[in-house]
Amino acid sequence: MRVAMISEHASPLAVLGGEDAGGQNTHVAELSTALAAAGHDVRVYTRRDGPELPETVRMSDAVDVVHVPAGPPEPIAKDELLPYMKDFSAWLVGRWRADDWVPDVVHAHFWMSGLAGIAAARQTGVPVVQTYHALGTVKRRHQGTADTSPARRVGYERALGRAVDRVIAQSQDEVRELVRMGVPLDRMTVIPSGVNNRTFSPEGPAVPRTPGRPRILTVGRLVERKGYQDLVRAMPMIPDAECVIVGGPPPGEVDTDPQVRRLRALAEEVGVADRVRLIGAVPREEMPYWYRSADLLVAAPWYEPFGLTPLEAMACGVPVVGTAVGGLTDTVVDGRTGDLVPPRDPAALGAAVRDLIVDRVRRYGYARAALDRAHREYSWSRTADQIGAVYSAVSEVRRPSGVVAG
Ligand code: UDP
The missing domain is CATH 3.40.50.2000 (Glycogen Phosphorylase B;)
Structure with missing residues (x-):
């Protein structure tokens, strides 16, 4: 299948460890690679956050990373990105039409990608699968007034859960949170992330230890x-x-x-x-x-x-x-x-x-x-198989959607 991954702030090519670069970047990179290995044609769309970035970078065999011009080409904190999502989705639609590469499925990562995905999919009739990676309700519960997310985040996340064709929850705990938010249980499938067992294994070099200290x-x-x-x-x-x-x-x-x-x-x-x-x-x-x-x-x-x-x-x-x-x-x-x-x-x-x-x-x-x-x-090939099955299922049953991107 032709798969459009949307990961608006988290590029699979980014250096990790900084404030907005971690698990989502790894997830998108590894999942895309595993889907490509299973025979899918994958393009990852992420915001162009540097003037030097070429439009398209080949990440691995059969995975292209496309830098979408939406907002100034400079780093912007993810909590400031919402205003650029309309440009993001409009660019996607234009590009798919121009390239004659319309995806069979859009897989959105994080809520803002979901908004862009839904808006683009509405014009092209493509089903949308959503992975939240993090939920605004949970963040607000823990961070209170320190939470810098846009005020409308929680409402959008709820609407998205009802509008997309399928929500992929990553854990049982996330299912409980989504149900509390009002996302219908029959819209969800639990598929955990994986781990790259070739890279992460006990055999291989290790950083030297300080003698005598656990x-x-x-x-x-x-x-x-x-x-x-x-x-x-x-x-x-x-x-x-x-x-x-x-x-x-x-x-x-x-x-x-x-x-x-x-x-x-x-x-x-x-x-x-x-x-x-x-x-x-x-x-x-x-x-x-x-x-x-x-x-x-x-x-x-x-x-x-x-x-x-x-x-x-x-x-x-x-x-x-x-x-x-x-x-x-x-x-x-x-x-x-x-x-x-x-x-x-x-x-x-x-x-x-x-x-x-x-x-x-x-x-x-x-x-x-x-x-x-x-x-x-846990392996990415297993995660990719399960997610590929979701893509097939949602492609067979297309539903009209109903959320408005901000
Ligand atoms: N990571 C890394 N270098 C660092 C710190 C983290 O490559 O200096 C990677 C780490 O190996 C993992 C990811 O960033 O793949 C963090 O993912 P996790 O789900 O634990 O946290 P999140 O960033 O999603 O909150």
Whole structure:
């Protein structure tokens, strides 16, 4: 099938770890590659956010990334992108007609891509599949007035859920949230993200370790909801171990980054500054080296739509101590591949990590089970097969849609 992936802010070609570049970018890149490997013709449409970007870049065999001119060709925070979605969809329609390449299905990633997708699909009669990646209702619940999303986000997300042909939820928790929002259950299919088991495996180079120090790794964008501050606060309970935080600014800008400074100041305050290291963003291809160097991964978000980093660690044979939220409650099997603790609870986190660090036998057991689970249950080819089946189903039954793009 001809598949148009729309990922308005998250380019599959982006450098990851910065504030708006993480799991969605990985997801779109890996899913597109796996769909192409299964024989689909995939084009990924993402906003042109630099003047130097060519219109089309070949990412891999049978996957083109197309940079859509919508708004100024410069980086813009995703919460500021809504006004450009009309231009985005109009450009898509013009391009599909000009190229004589009308997709069989549009797969939109994130709510704004959904608006652009629905608007374009309405003019071309193409079905739309939606993956939210994150929900405004959840973000608002946790962030309150600190949430910078456009005020209309939640309303649009609800309308989208009723207008698209199919919603792909990434976890059971997301299904519950979508039902609470009023999205009909029969419109949803649960398909988890995958992990690249060739890239993420126990065999291969590892970053050298600090002699005599167990290593706790945590990975992701340096945003508050990832809970790094809770891990730093837990560190006094975990003597001797070092905590390595991967993600955030490019390496040259680590020392001046405000989030890094805040975490370092906290580490100073709780007396663990000599055992907390902030590395900055690491290129995607080097991530396995970091996972392999760790005794365990901590993923302590306050909420998490899916969470790729626990799966990546598991695929490298690294157990996870995580918070019992969102996708982690599906991927991490509590007491078998890792331990789950309540979110925003440094004492519970510290106790769980300390106990697992000292209990080498349990840690090895978890590591084996984690590796086994990641390799058996999660792969991008499996995700692509399931999503391909959804594409086929929605192409057979086309429904008229009814949402208005802002
Ligand atoms: N990542 C990376 N380099 C970094 C930090 C993160 O390549 O410095 C990748 C990480 O390996 C994972 C993704 O970014 O593939 C983060 O995805 P996750 O779902 O854990 O978090 P999100 O960004 O969606 O909140």
